[in-house]
Amino acid sequence: MARFNENPFAEEANVNPFANTGGAARGSTVDIPLDSAKDLKKKEKELQAREADLRRREQEVKRREEALAGAGVLVEERNWPPFCPIIHHDIANEIPIHLQRMQYVAFTTLLGLAGCLLWNFLATTCVWIKGGDPGAWFFALIYLFGIPSAYFLWYRPLYRAMRTDSALKFGWFFLCYAIHIVFCVLAAASPPFVFRGHSLTGFLNAIDLIGWNSIIGIFFFVGAAFFSVESLISIWVIQQVFSYFRGSGKAAEMKKQAARSTINAAI
Numbered sequence: 001m002a003r004f005n006e007n008p009f010a011e012e013a014n015v016n017p018f019a020n021t022g023g024a025a026r027g028s029t030v031d032i033p034l035d036s037a038k039d040l041k042k043k044e045k046e047l048q049a050r051e052a053d054l055r056r057r058e059q060e061v062k063r064r065e066e067a068l069a070g071a072g073v074l075v076e077e078r079n080w081p082p083f084c085p086i087i088h089h090d091i092a093n094e095i096p097i098h099l100q101r102m103q104y105v106a107f108t109t110l111l112g113l114a115g116c117l118l119w120n121f122l123a124t125t126c127v128w129i130k131g132g133d134p135g136a137w138f139f140a141l142i143y144l145f146g147i148p149s150a151y152f153l154w155y156r157p158l159y160r161a162m163r164t165d166s167a168l169k170f171g172w173f174f175l176c177y178a179i180h181i182v183f184c185v186l187a188a189a190s191p192p193f194v195f196r197g198h199s200l201t202g203f204l205n206a207i208d209l210i211g212w213n214s215i216i217g218i219f220f221f222v223g224a225a226f227f228s229v230e231s232l233i234s235i236w237v238i239q240q241v242f243s244y245f246r247g248s249g250k251a252a253e254m255k256k257q258a259a260r261s262t263i264n265a266a267i
Contacts, residue, residue: 087151089159099162102240109234110155113180114147116187116226123201123219130213136197143199146183154180158241170245174238181234188227202227 076088095103124132124140154176161169186194190202198205201223210217 087156091159095159095162099244102237102244103159103162105233106155106158106237106241109180109230109237110150112226112230112233113150113184116184116223116230117143117146119219119223119226120187120201123216123223124199126216126219127198127209130216133197136199139196139199150180165248170241174242174245177234177238177241181231181238184227184231184234188224188231190224200227 078085078088080087080089089107091100091103091107121140121144124137128134128137154173157169157176158173160166161173186202187200188202190200190205192204195202198209198220201220203221203224206217206220206224209220
């Protein structure tokens with residue numbers, strides 16, 4: 001019964017909930033390690049130094065670009081193809097509107113040549129697998145180097161000629177593009193006295209192979225059609241570019257430049 005005699009309303013013992021029962025005593029200071037503050041200052045200085053170095057490099061790059069632009073050297077950033085940029089190509093922003101159609105079609109002939117040579121390599125590989133001449137396959141492999149050669153020899157000169165209106169670049173384009181057209185026409189026919197064996201998918205080789213293997217013969221006929229279409233489009237391109245070249249007065253300018261260079265060489 002003793003527990004019923006306890007007064008539930010009796011005052012409890014004074015207990016200070018804010019009393020510091022453990023840890024540091026009241027009034028004691030908390031020490032902040034000086035090493036952490038020093039590390040922060042050190043990192044801040046390093047970041048500032050890196051930022052200053054980046055700014056210095058950006059200024060150097062800008063000065064070089066300005067110097068190259070002043071010297072007439074074009075700074076070209078690789079942007080095509082988008083998934084793996086290997087060349088600079090921006091017709092919409094760098095080529096005048098009235099010349100963009102010609103440039104796009106010329107670019108189509110570059111891609112078309114790449115397609116023709118890749119198909120040619122595939123067809124000649126099939127011939128080699130079936131027991132054909134390995135030398136012809138090796139020549140077909142060499143022809144693949146015509147893809148980068150075409151870009152550097154005639155497409156890029158045309159691109160720069162359209163952009164800068166340079167008569168000399170137009171002249172170089174006409175020379176190399178004419179060779180390109182001759183090659184495509186001969187490849188479409190593939191006469192045996194010009195090319196070794198069945199190294200090109202022309203009509204004559206297709207006729208020769210259709211009786212030996214019908215599937216490979218069809219492959220060669222398709223390749224011959226590709227080269228024929230490439231030849232026709234390329235002829236249209238050179239006609240259009242030459243018409244613009246003559247109409248813009250670049251032909252006369254090129255003659256003057258050639259005469260001037262001849263006089264300078266003689267002097």
